[in-house]
Amino acid sequence: MKQELPVTHIRPQKSWFELGWGDVWQYRDLVAIFVRRDIVATYKQTVLGPLWYFISPILTTFIFTFVFGSVAKIPTSNIPGPVFYLSGLTLWNYFQSCFTGASSTFTANAALFGKVYFPRLASPLALVISNLVKFGIQFSILIAFSFIYHAKGAFVWSPDLHILLLPVLVALMALLGLGAGILISSLTTKYRDLAILVSFGTGLLMYITPVIYPMEALPIQGAWIIGLNPISPLVESFRTCFLGVGELSWGGLAYSGGFTLVLLVMGSLLFNRTEKSFMDTV
Amino acid sequence: MKPAIEVKEVSKMYRLGQVGSATLKDDLVRSWNRLTKGKDPFADQGQENDRTSAALNPYVWALKDINFEVMPGEVMGIIGKNGAGKSTLLKILSRVTTPSVGEVVLRGRVSSLLEVGTGFHPELTGRENIYLNGAILGMRRVEIQKKFDEIVAFAGVEKYVNTPVKRYSSGMYVRLAFAVAAHLEPEILIVDEVLAVGDAEFQKKCLGKMKAVSQEDGRTVLFVSHNMTAIRQLCSRCVVLKNGTVQTIGEPNATINTYLTTFDKHILEKDWEEQEAPGNESIKLRSMSLCYADGERPTTGMFEITRDLVLKARYEVKEPMGAFTHGLSLFNEEEVNLFNSHDVTSSLRNEERKPGMYTIEAVIPGNLLSEGKFSISLTLFKKTPFEIFAQAEKVIQFSVVDEMTGRSARGDYAQGWPGMVRPLLQWSSKKDTL
Numbered sequence: 001m002k003q004e005l006p007v008t009h010i011r012p013q014k015s016w017f018e019l020g021w022g023d024v025w026q027y028r029d030l031v032a033i034f035v036r037r038d039i040v041a042t043y044k045q046t047v048l049g050p051l052w053y054f055i056s057p058i059l060t061t062f063i064f065t066f067v068f069g070s071v072a073k074i075p076t077s078n079i080p081g082p083v084f085y086l087s088g089l090t091l092w093n094y095f096q097s098c099f100t101g102a103s104s105t106f107t108a109n110a111a112l113f114g115k116v117y118f119p120r121l122a123s124p125l126a127l128v129i130s131n132l133v134k135f136g137i138q139f140s141i142l143i144a145f146s147f148i149y150h151a152k153g154a155f156v157w158s159p160d161l162h163i164l165l166l167p168v169l170v171a172l173m174a175l176l177g178l179g180a181g182i183l184i185s186s187l188t189t190k191y192r193d194l195a196i197l198v199s200f201g202t203g204l205l206m207y208i209t210p211v212i213y214p215m216e217a218l219p220i221q222g223a224w225i226i227g228l229n230p231i232s233p234l235v236e237s238f239r240t241c242f243l244g245v246g247e248l249s250w251g252g253l254a255y256s257g258g259f260t261l262v263l264l265v266m267g268s269l270l271f272n273r274t275e276k277s278f279m280d281t282v
Numbered sequence: 283m284k285p286a287i288e289v290k291e292v293s294k295m296y297r298l299g300q301v302g303s304a305t306l307k308d309d310l311v312r313s314w315n316r317l318t319k320g321k322d323p324f325a326d327q328g329q330e331n332d333r334t335s336a337a338l339n340p341y342v343w344a345l346k347d348i349n350f351e352v353m354p355g356e357v358m359g360i361i362g363k364n365g366a367g368k369s370t371l372l373k374i375l376s377r378v379t380t381p382s383v384g385e386v387v388l389r390g391r392v393s394s395l396l397e398v399g400t401g402f403h404p405e406l407t408g409r410e411n412i413y414l415n416g417a418i419l420g421m422r423r424v425e426i427q428k429k430f431d432e433i434v435a436f437a438g439v440e441k442y443v444n445t446p447v448k449r450y451s452s453g454m455y456v457r458l459a460f461a462v463a464a465h466l467e468p469e470i471l472i473v474d475e476v477l478a479v480g481d482a483e484f485q486k487k488c489l490g491k492m493k494a495v496s497q498e499d500g501r502t503v504l505f506v507s508h509n510m511t512a513i514r515q516l517c518s519r520c521v522v523l524k525n526g527t528v529q530t531i532g533e534p535n536a537t538i539n540t541y542l543t544t545f546d547k548h549i550l551e552k553d554w555e556e557q558e559a560p561g562n563e564s565i566k567l568r569s570m571s572l573c574y575a576d577g578e579r580p581t582t583g584m585f586e587i588t589r590d591l592v593l594k595a596r597y598e599v600k601e602p603m604g605a606f607t608h609g610l611s612l613f614n615e616e617e618v619n620l621f622n623s624h625d626v627t628s629s630l631r632n633e634e635r636k637p638g639m640y641t642i643e644a645v646i647p648g649n650l651l652s653e654g655k656f657s658i659s660l661t662l663f664k665k666t667p668f669e670i671f672a673q674a675e676k677v678i679q680f681s682v683v684d685e686m687t688g689r690s691a692r693g694d695y696a697q698g699w700p701g702m703v704r705p706l707l708q709w710s711s712k713k714d715t716l
Contacts, residue, residue: 005469010377010386030417037403037414044405044446115400116418117377117392279379280296 019265020272023119030118034126039133053137057093061086061145068212077214077245080154086142087239088211094135094170095177095231096202101127102181103198105271106189106278113279120275121268124182128174135170146243162241162248169238172253172260176230179263186267186274205229210236216246227252230259284389285351286470286502287358287375292384294345294370294526344370345526348384352519354469355500357492359513359534361541362523368506369474371523372396375504376472390469390502393419397474399459404448408439408458411447415462429465436487437461457484464491470502471495485697492516510538511653514686515696535685539582542681548583549679561662561672564601568639570594570660572678575645587653587684587704591646595660597672599635606664606671607631608642613676615655620702624663649691649706651682652699 024031061082068074069081076084102124106113109123150157188194206212209231218226226232233252240246345367352358362368373379375386376394401418402411412433416426426433434440437458439450447455473492493516496503507513513520513534520534522541530537551571559566573579575590585591593610608631609624623644625631630640657676663669684690691706692699 005390008377008386008388008392010374010380010388012380012382012384027417027420029421029423032423033414033417037406037410040410041403041405112401112418114373114378115396116394118418118420276380279373 018272019268020119020121020275021268024121024125027118027122031122031126031129034122035130038126038130053134054141057086057089057138057141060089064089064212074213075217077216078155079243079245080149083142083145083149083155083243084214084239085212086138086145087242088209088235090135090138090142091169091173091235091238092206092209092211092231093138094131095173095234096206097131097134098128098174098177099181099184100198100202101131102178103184103188104195105182105185106274107185107195110279113275121182121271124178124185128178132170132174142242157243159242159244162244165241165248166238169234169241172257173231173234175264176234176256176260179260179265179267181267182271183263183267186270189274189278205231208232210239214239214246230256232256283354285387286354286356286389287352287504288387289348289350289371289375290385290387292345292348292371292374292381292386293343294367294374294379295382296342296344343526345374345381348523348526348528350521350528350531352502352504354390354502355496356519357496357503357505357517359517359520360504360506360523361508361510361513361520361538362529365525366523367526368523369396370526372472372474372504372506388470391420391467392470392472393463393466393468394472395419395463395474396472398456398463402447402455402459405446407446408434408443408450411458412443412462415459416466419463419466420468421466425467433458433461433465436464436491453484460484460488464488464495467499468501470504472504474506475508482697486695489516489696509696510542511684511686511692511696514538514684515694539580539584539683542582542584542683547679548681549677550579550583552674552677559598559672560674561597564599564603565662565671566598566600567595567660567662567672567674568598569596570658570674570677572658572680583679584681584683586687587649587651587682587690588687588706589648591648593644593646593658593660593678594641595643596639596641597662598639599637601637603635603671604664605632605634606662608644609661609663610644611659611661612646612651613657613659614652614702618702620651620656650703652701652704653682653684655679655681 064085065081068085069076079087105120105124105127109120113120146157149155184194184198188198208226208229210226215223215226215232215236233249233256236246237248237253240248348367348371350358360368360371370379372394373396374381375388376392376396378394378396399415401415403414406414409430412430413423413426416429417423434443437454437460439454439458442450442454447458450458471492489512492503492505495501496516503516505513505516517534519532520537521531522529522537530540550573551569553569554560554567556566559568561567571579571594572585573592573594574585575592577592580586595608607625608628609622611622612620614620625642625644628642656679658678658680659673659675660677661670661674662672664671684692686692686694686696688694689706691704
């Protein structure tokens, strides 16, 4: 007996209440192969290949150390500058690449999306996963730096059990970047000017995220702005858990988690609606 | 059995020009004004524009009320001029975009090939691209693994599976891309013009594969092409789209002929009145016509390539004349004179003509002309000294088509076929005995 054939209905518009993640599961092999493609392609395209993943955070870290540490003398909670900045940058960079990548989903894939159907969410999802490689490389640099500065006696690196929270923080950051990215990507199909906002907005966003300074160093009256930024607790907690300094703010993490969930649901809903009609507007 | 594809009342509307207000600023201004003043500042503009250009409605129906069904195992062809809505229909069926109205029901997995090599990445090797492309087209990893060797063999790229496809020749690239698509196992396959690529041999392979897919595996194929021969050979039914609506649906030969006649002007019959008739005071050509040997004539003006054609003409001799003969010239669409023939066989050709009406017939054998459009000129003339009495230039205009019955010189070959004429030759072959 033949198995029951799947029936597809193609109708004018999807309802508003469809998240679309079920379809993605059907296409999990595609997600896997997109991840592979992204990694292999990046590796093959440039002469130095993944070496850039080492060079750029190290360079950035030293420039930050000079500008914010030596010149501006922003305190770093008694942690050596390079370690402090790198611990912030590692997670921040991951967010940034997920967010900017996901936010150009429709425009970057217009040619492909115009020719064949697959759940469009597979693209940003694959991107978020393949960015983990870059994150992994930077994370290993962070470990190396911490180790070196610890060995030199510049600070005491004593991570406790909280370090087990790191994967959760990274996952939350991935989902936050994904949620915000797909939300923006849906909007950019209609409002092209948002793309410009994204490119310089993320640059500015870093300054209201505790990447180059600790939350505790903030003047009281300005702290709430930084606190409202859902990325702040993640970056701050990442540093706390990894280096084993300071107190973990569970309230802040709950706020980030809630924010992520709302953004992800909103993003998915809007993305699914956009996916149906964007070919007519791009 | 339920149809594999049901297209119900599908319409698609496009708005010409810009969609939405395109910038965030406009929308923000609009929302702000709605909130504060309760009216939309752009609404006035819209109305004004509407009045001045009422004839130019900004909304266009790319498709309107499309209805058809395709049964499992059927190969349905879609033809139509550029802009008839073929691509829009395919986009809706392959879920790239949605219809504005109506519904499509697809029973079974669908793979659509709107282009070969969708998503191929130049940096990846042939092997990697097979997996990537297969996954994009909806195959599971295990399925691709199972078919991998077959795909590589079909494409003929065994030596280069581990070479990045950017180093492939364009032919290899296309072959590999089609091979992946051809080995998909969906219940429904949607194909758009992919056969326009590759060399003749490969095209034949593709057509054969598509035929096998439908006939042996019982899959449903929806096939858009401008290659009428391929459509005739592959499809069991055919939809003709015109300006976004279905013009006809039916058996491919008939529908293709109707479709082609809407472009081509054919003249199969011509009668002349006394005054306008070609000729001189003593002789007038009165009529010309073309039909099959049995007197039948296709209303479409498209004659079947294998059948004999008969050119008939009548002329009136008004006063006694010396002997003269009849001749015809046949031209193809490029105005090339394919052949000339004068009467060397009829009984009257060397005789003097008494006044009265005369009828002549010339048989153009089947399996001689190629497919295409032709015209015939007829001349009444004397050889020595050469003198033309009456001449009708390119009056009869007709087309010859191969309906893929297998009895023509084509056999079952469906691709492009060069050559001014297409005689059916007698071939024989045997194995040499030493």
